[in-house]
Amino acid sequence: MQVSLASERLLADLLKARTGQELPDNRRWRIGSALSGLCREYGITSIDQLIATFSPTRQTTLARQMVEALLNNETYFYRDRAFFDYLTGHVLPGLAETRAETRTLTIWSVGCSTGQEALTLAMIFASQEARWAGWTISILGTDVSSSVIEVARKGCYTPFQIQRGLAMGEMIKWFEETPQGWRVRERLRRMTRFEEHNLLDPLPVLSGGQSPTFDVVLCRNVLLYFDAETRERAFARVASALAPDGWLMLGAGETTYGLTDRLAPERGAPGFFRHAKVARRTRAA
Known part of the structure; x- marks a missing residue:
């Protein structure tokens, strides 16, 4: 579908205002395919007509749907498996020692999309049952998109989704095949929860009045479409x-x-970062 320059600019402004993401020229080719389904849903024949039916200053269902359609929700189980190998072989054993007294670990998967990353983490812990026996493992997955969070909460995946990154044995061990799809088993579900949240917003305050603190934060490919100023804000939130x-x-x-x-x-450890003081001590060792 053809899109006018004015509509492109309006959509770019809407996406930036709602999510912090940029819509650069080299991504605008996606607009037509991304919004074509909404055009069919609303019985509209062009993107420009679709744009004309909503107010960019109001929180409307259509505005939310357009923003979510423009987001890149690419994810799969064990994405970049070497990263998870390092996490399993180096990061988690160290945390097991430093958290031995509390026996509690809290992990945040930012931009979790439909939940595969958070569930990958849960599989890692469940696969090391003896090491983590008696521990409380809490994995929070967040995403700005309400539609992908709904999928993550259901924990039910299509054959295409379940086969991306998982061997057949892993599929059978951690998921149950149902008429609706491959549903995550309760053992993994107990470790994970999913919330709609924008990384640029403060995290919800806990019942004790404190913001949550995380032992591990995964924020992978979330910042790619932020400008430098927005990335600085995002890193401040993460830190x-x-x-x-x-x-x-x-x-x-x-x-x-x-x-x-x-x-x-x-x-x-390519891809892994720590508070600057800790990283400097590591480099000096």
Whole structure:
């Protein structure tokens, strides 16, 4: 579908205002395909007509639907498996030692989409049952899109989704095949919860009046479409939520360089970052 320049600009402004994401020229080719389903749903023949039916200053269902259609919700189980291998072999054993007294770990999957990343983490813990026996493992998945959070909460995946990243044995072990799809087993569900949340907003306050603190934060490929100023704000949120000795995992090729002085790369661990003071001690060791 053809889209006028005026409509492109309006959609870019709407996406930025609601999510912080940019819609650069090299991504605008997606507009037609992304919004074509909404055009059919509303019986409208063009994107420009669709744009004309909503007010960009009001919280309307159509505005939310357009924003969600423009988001990139690509995800799959064990995405970039080498990252999870490092997490399993190095990060979690260290945390097991430093958290031995409380026997509690809290992890945040930012931009969790339909939940595969958070469930991958749950599978890792469940696969090491002896090591984590008696521990409280809490995995929070958040995303700005309400529609993908709804899918994550249901925990039911299509054959295509379940086969992306999982071997047949893993599928059978952690999911149950049902007429509706492959449904996550209760053992993993107990470790995970999913909430609609914008990374640029403060995290909800806990019952004790404190903001949550996370031992590990995964924020992979979330910042790709933010401008530099918005990335700085996002890193400030993450740094505030990360435990003093916690770990941050970014996507391949993402970095904190030039965007924050609070977080720095961990030596010998591409994709992993820590509070700057901790990272400097590691490099000096």
